[in-house]
Amino acid sequence: MNCAECRESLLACLEGLLEAEQSRQCQAHFESCEACRAEYVAISRLQERLTAQGRVAAEVSLVEPVMRVLHHKQIEPERTTLMSILFKSRWGFGLGAVATAAAVLLIIGLAAPKAQAKAADVLAKGAKAVAKLTSIHLRGQLRTLPADNFSYIDANSAFYPIELWKQFPPESKWRIEKPGRVIVMDGQQTVMYIKPANEAVKLPQPTPSAFDTDWLHRIANLSDTINNELRLAQAQGWKLDLAEETAVDGRLKSIVTVHAKSGLSDADYVKNKFFHDADTRRVYRFDAQNERLEAVQIYLVRSGGEVQIFDLSQIDYDQSIDPGVWQLDLPADVSWYKEPEKLPDNAKYTAMTAEQAARAFFEACAKQDWNEAGKFMSPVSQGLKDYLGGLEIVSLGQPFTSQSYGGRFIPYEIKLKDGTVKKHNLAVRNDNPAHRWQVDGGI
Amino acid sequence: MNSLDQDTGAELSDEEYVVSSRNGCPDHFRLLVQRYQRPLFAFLSSRLGNQSEAEEAAQESFVRAFLSLKKLRKPESFYAWLLGIAGRVLKEQFRAVERRQKDRAVAETLLAENPSSEPEYPLEEVIAVLPESYRQVILMRYYEGLSCQDVATRLEMPLGTVTKTLSRAYALLRQALQARESAETTVN
Numbered sequence: 001m002n003c004a005e006c007r008e009s010l011l012a013c014l015e016g017l018l019e020a021e022q023s024r025q026c027q028a029h030f031e032s033c034e035a036c037r038a039e040y041v042a043i044s045r046l047q048e049r050l051t052a053q054g055r056v057a058a059e060v061s062l063v064e065p066v067m068r069v070l071h072h073k074q075i076e077p078e079r080t081t082l083m084s085i086l087f088k089s090r091w092g093f094g095l096g097a098v099a100t101a102a103a104v105l106l107i108i109g110l111a112a113p114k115a116q117a118k119a120a121d122v123l124a125k126g127a128k129a130v131a132k133l134t135s136i137h138l139r140g141q142l143r144t145l146p147a148d149n150f151s152y153i154d155a156n157s158a159f160y161p162i163e164l165w166k167q168f169p170p171e172s173k174w175r176i177e178k179p180g181r182v183i184v185m186d187g188q189q190t191v192m193y194i195k196p197a198n199e200a201v202k203l204p205q206p207t208p209s210a211f212d213t214d215w216l217h218r219i220a221n222l223s224d225t226i227n228n229e230l231r232l233a234q235a236q237g238w239k240l241d242l243a244e245e246t247a248v249d250g251r252l253k254s255i256v257t258v259h260a261k262s263g264l265s266d267a268d269y270v271k272n273k274f275f276h277d278a279d280t281r282r283v284y285r286f287d288a289q290n291e292r293l294e295a296v297q298i299y300l301v302r303s304g305g306e307v308q309i310f311d312l313s314q315i316d317y318d319q320s321i322d323p324g325v326w327q328l329d330l331p332a333d334v335s336w337y338k339e340p341e342k343l344p345d346n347a348k349y350t351a352m353t354a355e356q357a358a359r360a361f362f363e364a365c366a367k368q369d370w371n372e373a374g375k376f377m378s379p380v381s382q383g384l385k386d387y388l389g390g391l392e393i394v395s396l397g398q399p400f401t402s403q404s405y406g407g408r409f410i411p412y413e414i415k416l417k418d419g420t421v422k423k424h425n426l427a428v429r430n431d432n433p434a435h436r437w438q439v440d441g442g443i
Numbered sequence: 444m445n446s447l448d449q450d451t452g453a454e455l456s457d458e459e460y461v462v463s464s465r466n467g468c469p470d471h472f473r474l475l476v477q478r479y480q481r482p483l484f485a486f487l488s489s490r491l492g493n494q495s496e497a498e499e500a501a502q503e504s505f506v507r508a509f510l511s512l513k514k515l516r517k518p519e520s521f522y523a524w525l526l527g528i529a530g531r532v533l534k535e536q537f538r539a540v541e542r543r544q545k546d547r548a549v550a551e552t553l554l555a556e557n558p559s560s561e562p563e564y565p566l567e568e569v570i571a572v573l574p575e576s577y578r579q580v581i582l583m584r585y586y587e588g589l590s591c592q593d594v595a596t597r598l599e600m601p602l603g604t605v606t607k608t609l610s611r612a613y614a615l616l617r618q619a620l621q622a623r624e625s626a627e628t629t630v631n
Contacts, residue, residue: 011610054585057481066476066505433603
């Protein structure tokens with residue numbers, strides 16, 4: 001083991017995460033190298049100090065005492081702090097909708113022009129109107145690819161249906177589905193199934209959101225939407241607009257528009273490909289009488305003009321949800337995604353550059369050597385084997401990065417066995433325990 | 444990017460908790476207390492040398508923080524701001540000791556003895572200036588006592604990312620501690 005390898009493994013060594021042989025090699029290196037030994041000792045000391053500080057505080061439990069004091073302070077009639085005024089009429093450790101409205105109005109009223117304050121008022125009332133929901137069901141359509149990432153948008157694609165069922169606490173559950181992908185959080189675990197690939201991923205715990213569905217959850221939880229939109233409007237200088245219109249049935253509608261910016265440069269490869277990386281105009285339509293959200297339209301704002309990418313026209317509040325919604329029946333032969341593990345010849349792969357890894361992956365596909373291809377992607381589904389098997393590499397370009405992605409993109413051109421030529425960018429990343437480049441998208 | 448990307452909705456940022464706390468979600472302040480109770484207590488305990496006084500001071504600091512939340516200009520710096528409040532509570536506590544004992548020597552002893560076991564630049568202050576992603580991993584690993592694997596599960600990130608983050612956090616902590624030590628040496 002040389003110094004660079006030793007430094008790379010130092011933390012894993014300290015944390016006891018190395019295999020016996022690697023750990024022995026690491027220790028042997030420390031014996032012979034003064035500089036690495038000094039580094040090891042310095043980090044061990046820092047670790048000991050942190051451990052000692054953590055131990056001091058291990059038993060402390062201040063949450064309930066603090067919240068009790070706060071509760072008490074809030075209901076004291078003589079308190080005149082701003083927060084106590086806001087919370088005076090209602091204190092609960094759930095959604096303080098009245099307080100939310102007041103706080104939102106205050107923030108926007110002080111910081112933004114009148115039109116923005118009015119728009120914020122409508123949003124806040126919308127949150128109040130749905131503050132005590134038990135469930136929500138959203139049905140809309142999105143321009144995307146049916147089996148791709150839930151956050152993926154494609155302005156040139158057709159609309160595909162997307163649905164969300166959500167049961168709010170205390171028994172939180174949710175399901176999101178589009179034609180090629182489904183996720184179910186049944187209160188115990190979160191499982192995503194990708195239909196064409198017959199591939200599934202499991203998180204062994206309940207989650208409030210997962211697998212890039214945050215943008216849709218935020219619409220379902222209007223209070224979060226408001227907080228988020230207003231926070232970002234303030235922080236990023238986004239604009240809020242308000243308009244009113246009378247529907248054909250004579251009911252008055254309030255329409256709030258948020259002009260959202262991703263902050264990415266136009267040259268960034270992922271700009272406008274995912275919800276969080278897109279410049280969008282988001283239109284929230286509320287019924288002015290019952291103040292509830294009725295519809296959402298989201299438009300992609302790009303140099304060639306606006307394109308509507310999301311349309312949510314059906315929102316069911318507090319309807320009972322069939323228990324079957326929380327079940328996900330997977331085929332017996334489903335392939336489960338596994339994090340890459342270290343291989344006996346792992347070093348050969350960790351030494352590769354991103355471009356070399358991309359080439360090795362495509363070469364393995366060309367030879368239909370699925371064992372080798374599996375070292376860059378786990379699992380390689382049958383659909384992918386059928387698609388990529390026997391390909392011919394035409395060219396690979398220089399890797400490039402994006403501000404919002406932790407991996408690398410490698411431009412490629414391949415000829416598939418049916419003669420089709422495909423030109424795209426392969427996404428690879430190596431932030432996994434085995435430090436091997438793994439194909440993450442772009443096929 | 445494709446099938447394997449996961450967002451990390453389970454853990455919101457300090458900024459998001461602060462904003463929603465002041466917008467009427469006290470539950471989110473509860474989560475901030477949960478996140479910082481241990482490092483705050485460790486910081487105060489190393490100063491006061493008395494567990495029950497440290498607990499009292501930590502509680503008071505959180506209460507003041509909540510009641511002053513509107514004054515926090517940079518919600519993403521919640522922890523550094525909280526430590527500032529705790530520092531003021533600490534001074535008041537020392538003054539109260541002086542008054543109670545009517546003996547300045549007691550307070551001086553407290554001030555003199557306790558920092559000696561911990562230098563002027565306690566870890567918690569240095570942790571406070573780490574970028575949030577690094578701070579979060581340090582707090583979970585040491586103040587919540589989670590293993591690297593548990594941190595990875597909790598943050599829904601690969602184990603390798605956790606160890607890399609931790610490694611970088613150590614480097615930043617060491618740099619910050621060295622900078623403070625040099626500044627201290629220069630002053631002296």
